[in-house]
Amino acid sequence: xxxxxxxxxxxxxxxxxxxxxxxxxxxxxxxxxxxxxxxxxxxxxxxxxxxxxxxxxxxxxxxxxxxxxxxxxxxxxxxxxxxxxxxxxxxxxxxxxxxxxxxxxxxxxxxxxxxxxxxxxxxxxxxxxxxxxxxxxxxxxxxxxxxxxxxxxxxxxxxxxxxxxxxxxxxxxxxxxxxxxxxxxxxxxxxxxxxxxxxxxxxxxxxxxxxxxxxxxxxxxxxxxxxxxxxxxxxxxxxxxxxxxxxxxxxxxxxxxxxxxxxxxxxxxxxxxxxxxxxxxxxxxxxxxxxxxxxxxxxxxxxxxxxxxxxxxxxxxxxxx
Numbered sequence: 001x002x003x004x005x006x007x008x009x010x011x012x013x014x015x016x017x018x019x020x021x022x023x024x025x026x027x028x029x030x031x032x033x034x035x036x037x038x039x040x041x042x043x044x045x046x047x048x049x050x051x052x053x054x055x056x057x058x059x060x061x062x063x064x065x066x067x068x069x070x071x072x073x074x075x076x077x078x079x080x081x082x083x084x085x086x087x088x089x090x091x092x093x094x095x096x097x098x099x100x101x102x103x104x105x106x107x108x109x110x111x112x113x114x115x116x117x118x119x120x121x122x123x124x125x126x127x128x129x130x131x132x133x134x135x136x137x138x139x140x141x142x143x144x145x146x147x148x149x150x151x152x153x154x155x156x157x158x159x160x161x162x163x164x165x166x167x168x169x170x171x172x173x174x175x176x177x178x179x180x181x182x183x184x185x186x187x188x189x190x191x192x193x194x195x196x197x198x199x200x201x202x203x204x205x206x207x208x209x210x211x212x213x214x215x216x217x218x219x220x221x222x223x224x225x226x227x228x229x230x231x232x233x234x235x236x237x238x239x240x241x242x243x244x245x246x247x248x249x250x251x252x253x254x255x256x257x258x259x260x261x262x263x264x265x266x267x268x269x270x271x272x273x274x275x276x277x278x279x280x281x282x283x284x285x286x287x288x289x290x291x292x293x294x295x296x297x298x299x300x301x302x303x304x305x306x307x308x309x310x311x312x313x314x315x316x317x318x319x320x321x
Contacts, residue, residue: 008287034072071167197216197275224284
Protein backbone atom coordinates (compact mmCIF):
# COMPACT_ATOMS: atom_id res chain seq x y z
CA UNK A 1 0.00 0.00 0.00
CA UNK A 2 0.97 3.63 -0.36
CA UNK A 3 0.23 6.59 1.89
CA UNK A 4 -1.60 9.37 0.10
CA UNK A 5 -3.29 12.71 0.73
CA UNK A 6 -6.20 14.52 -0.90
CA UNK A 7 -4.42 17.81 -1.55
CA UNK A 8 -7.60 19.90 -1.24
CA UNK A 9 -6.77 20.43 2.45
CA UNK A 10 -3.62 22.29 1.37
CA UNK A 11 -5.48 24.38 -1.19
CA UNK A 12 -4.28 27.64 0.35
CA UNK A 13 -0.71 26.74 -0.66
CA UNK A 14 0.80 26.77 -4.15
CA UNK A 15 0.81 23.26 -5.59
CA UNK A 16 4.59 22.96 -5.47
CA UNK A 17 4.70 23.99 -1.82
CA UNK A 18 2.06 21.38 -1.01
CA UNK A 19 3.97 18.67 -2.88
CA UNK A 20 7.24 19.60 -1.16
CA UNK A 21 5.56 19.50 2.27
CA UNK A 22 3.93 16.14 1.58
CA UNK A 23 7.09 14.62 0.14
CA UNK A 24 9.10 15.65 3.18
CA UNK A 25 6.38 14.12 5.39
CA UNK A 26 6.77 10.69 3.78
CA UNK A 27 3.62 10.84 1.63
CA UNK A 28 3.89 8.75 -1.54
CA UNK A 29 0.77 9.66 -3.51
CA UNK A 30 -1.61 12.53 -4.08
CA UNK A 31 -5.29 12.64 -4.92
CA UNK A 32 -6.01 15.91 -6.68
CA UNK A 33 -9.26 17.84 -6.84
CA UNK A 34 -9.80 19.08 -10.39
CA UNK A 35 -13.43 20.23 -10.32
CA UNK A 36 -16.79 19.92 -8.60
CA UNK A 37 -17.00 20.24 -4.83
CA UNK A 38 -13.22 19.65 -4.34
CA UNK A 39 -12.52 22.79 -6.37
CA UNK A 40 -9.57 23.60 -8.60
CA UNK A 41 -6.99 25.11 -6.23
CA UNK A 42 -4.17 22.90 -7.50
CA UNK A 43 -5.46 21.78 -10.88
CA UNK A 44 -8.31 22.78 -13.17
CA UNK A 45 -9.22 19.91 -15.48
CA UNK A 46 -10.96 22.20 -17.97
CA UNK A 47 -7.84 24.37 -18.21
CA UNK A 48 -5.24 21.61 -18.34
CA UNK A 49 -6.91 19.71 -21.18
CA UNK A 50 -6.81 22.88 -23.29
CA UNK A 51 -3.26 24.04 -22.52
CA UNK A 52 -0.42 21.62 -23.30
CA UNK A 53 2.21 23.87 -21.71
CA UNK A 54 0.35 24.00 -18.40
CA UNK A 55 -0.28 20.26 -18.54
CA UNK A 56 3.43 19.55 -19.04
CA UNK A 57 4.33 21.87 -16.16
CA UNK A 58 1.82 20.06 -13.96
CA UNK A 59 3.28 16.67 -14.87
CA UNK A 60 6.81 17.96 -14.26
CA UNK A 61 5.92 19.00 -10.70
CA UNK A 62 4.51 15.57 -9.93
CA UNK A 63 7.67 13.96 -11.27
CA UNK A 64 9.96 16.40 -9.44
CA UNK A 65 8.60 15.29 -6.08
CA UNK A 66 8.38 11.62 -7.08
CA UNK A 67 4.64 11.48 -6.40
CA UNK A 68 2.04 9.13 -7.80
CA UNK A 69 -1.40 10.49 -8.64
CA UNK A 70 -3.78 7.99 -7.05
CA UNK A 71 -6.93 9.54 -8.54
CA UNK A 72 -8.48 12.74 -9.83
CA UNK A 73 -11.49 13.94 -7.84
CA UNK A 74 -14.51 15.82 -9.15
CA UNK A 75 -17.21 15.02 -6.57
CA UNK A 76 -20.51 16.57 -7.56
CA UNK A 77 -24.18 15.99 -8.29
CA UNK A 78 -24.42 15.46 -12.06
CA UNK A 79 -28.09 14.45 -11.75
CA UNK A 80 -29.18 17.53 -9.81
CA UNK A 81 -32.75 18.48 -10.79
CA UNK A 82 -31.72 22.04 -11.67
CA UNK A 83 -30.33 21.66 -15.17
CA UNK A 84 -27.70 24.38 -14.97
CA UNK A 85 -26.25 22.77 -11.83
CA UNK A 86 -26.28 19.26 -13.25
CA UNK A 87 -24.68 20.46 -16.50
CA UNK A 88 -21.87 22.13 -14.58
CA UNK A 89 -21.10 19.01 -12.55
CA UNK A 90 -21.36 16.81 -15.65
CA UNK A 91 -18.92 19.08 -17.49
CA UNK A 92 -16.51 18.75 -14.57
CA UNK A 93 -16.87 14.97 -14.80
CA UNK A 94 -16.16 14.90 -18.52
CA UNK A 95 -13.18 17.24 -18.17
CA UNK A 96 -11.81 15.07 -15.39
CA UNK A 97 -12.11 11.98 -17.57
CA UNK A 98 -10.32 13.76 -20.42
CA UNK A 99 -7.53 14.91 -18.11
CA UNK A 100 -7.18 11.43 -16.64
CA UNK A 101 -6.80 10.10 -20.16
CA UNK A 102 -4.01 12.58 -20.91
CA UNK A 103 -2.25 11.66 -17.66
CA UNK A 104 -2.66 7.91 -18.07
CA UNK A 105 -4.76 7.65 -14.90
CA UNK A 106 -7.61 5.14 -14.88
CA UNK A 107 -9.36 6.15 -11.63
CA UNK A 108 -11.56 9.13 -10.82
CA UNK A 109 -13.46 9.80 -7.60
CA UNK A 110 -16.91 11.33 -7.40
CA UNK A 111 -20.44 10.94 -6.01
CA UNK A 112 -23.36 9.13 -7.60
CA UNK A 113 -25.51 12.23 -7.28
CA UNK A 114 -29.13 12.48 -6.19
CA UNK A 115 -32.05 13.64 -8.39
CA UNK A 116 -35.23 15.30 -7.25
CA UNK A 117 -38.48 13.40 -6.83
CA UNK A 118 -39.86 14.26 -10.28
CA UNK A 119 -39.11 16.11 -13.51
CA UNK A 120 -40.36 19.35 -11.97
CA UNK A 121 -38.21 19.21 -8.83
CA UNK A 122 -35.84 21.99 -7.87
CA UNK A 123 -33.79 20.22 -5.20
CA UNK A 124 -32.43 16.71 -4.57
CA UNK A 125 -34.61 14.38 -2.51
CA UNK A 126 -32.75 11.73 -0.51
CA UNK A 127 -35.16 8.97 0.52
CA UNK A 128 -34.52 7.29 3.88
CA UNK A 129 -37.61 5.14 4.44
CA UNK A 130 -40.06 3.01 2.38
CA UNK A 131 -43.36 4.29 3.78
CA UNK A 132 -45.62 6.05 2.91
CA UNK A 133 -45.35 4.42 -0.50
CA UNK A 134 -44.78 7.79 -2.15
CA UNK A 135 -41.12 7.30 -1.27
CA UNK A 136 -40.90 4.06 -3.24
CA UNK A 137 -42.27 5.87 -6.28
CA UNK A 138 -39.59 8.53 -5.80
CA UNK A 139 -36.89 5.85 -5.66
CA UNK A 140 -38.21 4.18 -8.80
CA UNK A 141 -38.09 7.49 -10.66
CA UNK A 142 -34.64 8.40 -9.37
CA UNK A 143 -32.99 5.09 -10.17
CA UNK A 144 -34.75 3.95 -13.33
CA UNK A 145 -35.48 7.25 -15.02
CA UNK A 146 -32.41 9.29 -14.02
CA UNK A 147 -29.53 7.63 -12.20
CA UNK A 148 -29.03 4.42 -14.17
CA UNK A 149 -29.47 6.06 -17.61
CA UNK A 150 -27.04 8.83 -16.65
CA UNK A 151 -24.30 6.51 -15.44
CA UNK A 152 -24.65 4.16 -18.40
CA UNK A 153 -23.80 7.06 -20.70
CA UNK A 154 -21.10 8.38 -18.36
CA UNK A 155 -19.40 5.00 -18.17
CA UNK A 156 -19.32 4.68 -21.96
CA UNK A 157 -17.70 8.11 -22.23
CA UNK A 158 -15.13 7.18 -19.58
CA UNK A 159 -14.21 3.89 -21.26
CA UNK A 160 -13.57 5.60 -24.58
CA UNK A 161 -10.98 7.80 -22.86
CA UNK A 162 -9.23 5.09 -20.87
CA UNK A 163 -10.93 5.54 -17.50
CA UNK A 164 -12.12 2.17 -16.25
CA UNK A 165 -12.57 2.88 -12.55
CA UNK A 166 -15.23 5.37 -11.48
CA UNK A 167 -14.90 5.27 -7.71
CA UNK A 168 -18.09 6.50 -6.09
CA UNK A 169 -17.88 7.74 -2.54
CA UNK A 170 -20.75 6.27 -0.52
CA UNK A 171 -22.25 9.31 1.19
CA UNK A 172 -25.67 9.96 2.73
CA UNK A 173 -27.57 12.55 0.72
CA UNK A 174 -26.75 10.74 -2.52
CA UNK A 175 -28.36 7.67 -4.06
CA UNK A 176 -25.24 5.58 -3.50
CA UNK A 177 -24.60 5.78 0.24
CA UNK A 178 -23.84 2.21 1.38
CA UNK A 179 -22.54 -1.08 -0.08
CA UNK A 180 -26.01 -2.24 -1.13
CA UNK A 181 -26.72 0.85 -3.23
CA UNK A 182 -23.21 0.86 -4.70
CA UNK A 183 -23.56 -2.75 -5.80
CA UNK A 184 -27.05 -2.04 -7.15
CA UNK A 185 -25.70 0.66 -9.47
CA UNK A 186 -22.69 -1.48 -10.43
CA UNK A 187 -24.99 -4.35 -11.37
CA UNK A 188 -27.13 -2.06 -13.51
CA UNK A 189 -24.30 -0.14 -15.19
CA UNK A 190 -21.13 -2.22 -15.22
CA UNK A 191 -17.90 -3.07 -13.43
CA UNK A 192 -16.51 0.39 -14.13
CA UNK A 193 -18.55 1.51 -11.13
CA UNK A 194 -16.72 0.84 -7.88
CA UNK A 195 -16.11 2.41 -4.48
CA UNK A 196 -13.96 5.20 -3.20
CA UNK A 197 -14.12 3.57 0.22
CA UNK A 198 -14.41 6.20 2.96
CA UNK A 199 -14.98 4.55 6.38
CA UNK A 200 -16.09 7.82 7.98
CA UNK A 201 -19.33 7.97 5.99
CA UNK A 202 -20.17 4.39 6.89
CA UNK A 203 -19.31 4.63 10.59
CA UNK A 204 -21.80 7.44 11.15
CA UNK A 205 -24.57 5.29 9.63
CA UNK A 206 -23.81 2.43 12.02
CA UNK A 207 -22.09 0.34 9.33
CA UNK A 208 -19.09 -1.78 10.30
CA UNK A 209 -16.41 -0.73 7.77
CA UNK A 210 -14.69 -4.12 8.01
CA UNK A 211 -17.91 -5.94 7.11
CA UNK A 212 -18.39 -3.46 4.27
CA UNK A 213 -14.90 -4.20 2.94
CA UNK A 214 -15.67 -7.95 2.96
CA UNK A 215 -18.92 -7.31 1.07
CA UNK A 216 -17.42 -5.01 -1.56
CA UNK A 217 -14.21 -6.97 -2.16
CA UNK A 218 -12.66 -6.14 -5.51
CA UNK A 219 -15.21 -3.38 -6.10
CA UNK A 220 -13.01 -1.10 -3.96
CA UNK A 221 -11.01 1.10 -6.35
CA UNK A 222 -9.69 3.78 -3.98
CA UNK A 223 -9.68 4.43 -0.22
CA UNK A 224 -10.03 7.56 1.90
CA UNK A 225 -8.48 7.62 5.35
CA UNK A 226 -10.93 9.62 7.44
CA UNK A 227 -12.52 8.82 10.77
CA UNK A 228 -15.80 9.58 12.51
CA UNK A 229 -16.52 9.84 16.21
CA UNK A 230 -20.06 8.83 17.10
CA UNK A 231 -21.24 10.66 20.22
CA UNK A 232 -22.91 7.97 22.30
CA UNK A 233 -24.91 10.40 24.46
CA UNK A 234 -26.31 12.50 21.61
CA UNK A 235 -26.97 9.42 19.50
CA UNK A 236 -28.77 7.70 22.36
CA UNK A 237 -31.26 10.58 22.34
CA UNK A 238 -31.51 11.56 18.66
CA UNK A 239 -30.06 8.72 16.58
CA UNK A 240 -27.50 9.16 13.84
CA UNK A 241 -29.51 11.27 11.37
CA UNK A 242 -28.30 14.78 12.12
CA UNK A 243 -28.80 18.06 10.27
CA UNK A 244 -27.07 20.33 12.78
CA UNK A 245 -24.18 22.38 11.46
CA UNK A 246 -20.80 20.64 11.43
CA UNK A 247 -19.50 23.39 13.70
CA UNK A 248 -21.92 22.42 16.48
CA UNK A 249 -19.61 19.62 17.62
CA UNK A 250 -20.90 19.45 21.20
CA UNK A 251 -24.49 18.69 20.19
CA UNK A 252 -24.05 16.64 17.04
CA UNK A 253 -24.60 12.88 16.94
CA UNK A 254 -21.25 12.44 15.19
CA UNK A 255 -18.34 14.47 13.87
CA UNK A 256 -15.54 13.81 11.41
CA UNK A 257 -12.16 13.19 13.04
CA UNK A 258 -8.60 12.61 11.96
CA UNK A 259 -7.81 8.90 11.81
CA UNK A 260 -7.28 7.54 15.30
CA UNK A 261 -9.47 10.14 17.01
CA UNK A 262 -12.76 8.47 16.15
CA UNK A 263 -11.64 4.87 16.47
CA UNK A 264 -8.46 3.34 17.81
CA UNK A 265 -5.65 1.27 16.33
CA UNK A 266 -7.69 -1.95 16.52
CA UNK A 267 -10.32 -0.85 14.00
CA UNK A 268 -7.85 0.79 11.63
CA UNK A 269 -5.53 -2.22 11.70
CA UNK A 270 -8.55 -4.40 10.90
CA UNK A 271 -9.47 -2.06 8.03
CA UNK A 272 -5.95 -2.28 6.59
CA UNK A 273 -5.77 -6.05 7.06
CA UNK A 274 -9.14 -6.68 5.45
CA UNK A 275 -8.33 -4.41 2.53
CA UNK A 276 -5.29 -6.56 1.93
CA UNK A 277 -7.33 -9.76 2.27
CA UNK A 278 -9.75 -8.69 -0.45
CA UNK A 279 -6.86 -7.77 -2.73
CA UNK A 280 -6.65 -4.00 -2.30
CA UNK A 281 -3.00 -2.95 -2.43
CA UNK A 282 -3.26 0.64 -3.59
CA UNK A 283 -3.40 4.03 -1.86
CA UNK A 284 -4.95 5.13 1.42
CA UNK A 285 -5.60 8.83 0.84
CA UNK A 286 -5.96 11.09 3.89
CA UNK A 287 -8.98 13.39 3.76
CA UNK A 288 -8.81 15.85 6.63
CA UNK A 289 -12.14 17.33 7.77
CA UNK A 290 -11.58 17.39 11.53
CA UNK A 291 -13.02 20.65 12.85
CA UNK A 292 -11.25 20.21 16.21
CA UNK A 293 -7.76 20.36 14.68
CA UNK A 294 -5.89 22.69 12.38
CA UNK A 295 -5.06 21.41 8.93
CA UNK A 296 -1.37 21.15 9.83
CA UNK A 297 -1.82 19.31 13.12
CA UNK A 298 -4.59 17.04 11.88
CA UNK A 299 -2.60 16.06 8.80
CA UNK A 300 0.59 15.39 10.78
CA UNK A 301 -1.26 13.22 13.28
CA UNK A 302 -3.02 11.31 10.50
CA UNK A 303 0.26 10.67 8.67
CA UNK A 304 1.96 9.44 11.85
CA UNK A 305 -1.00 7.21 12.74
CA UNK A 306 -1.26 5.62 9.31
CA UNK A 307 2.47 4.93 9.17
CA UNK A 308 1.86 2.76 12.24
CA UNK A 309 -1.13 0.83 10.90
CA UNK A 310 -0.59 0.56 7.14
CA UNK A 311 1.22 -2.38 5.55
CA UNK A 312 3.70 -1.17 2.94
CA UNK A 313 5.73 -4.23 1.95
CA UNK A 314 4.67 -7.24 -0.10
CA UNK A 315 4.07 -10.44 1.79
CA UNK A 316 6.88 -12.97 1.66
CA UNK A 317 4.60 -16.01 1.82
CA UNK A 318 3.93 -18.29 4.74
CA UNK A 319 7.62 -18.81 5.43
CA UNK A 320 6.89 -20.56 8.74
CA UNK A 321 4.74 -23.31 7.19
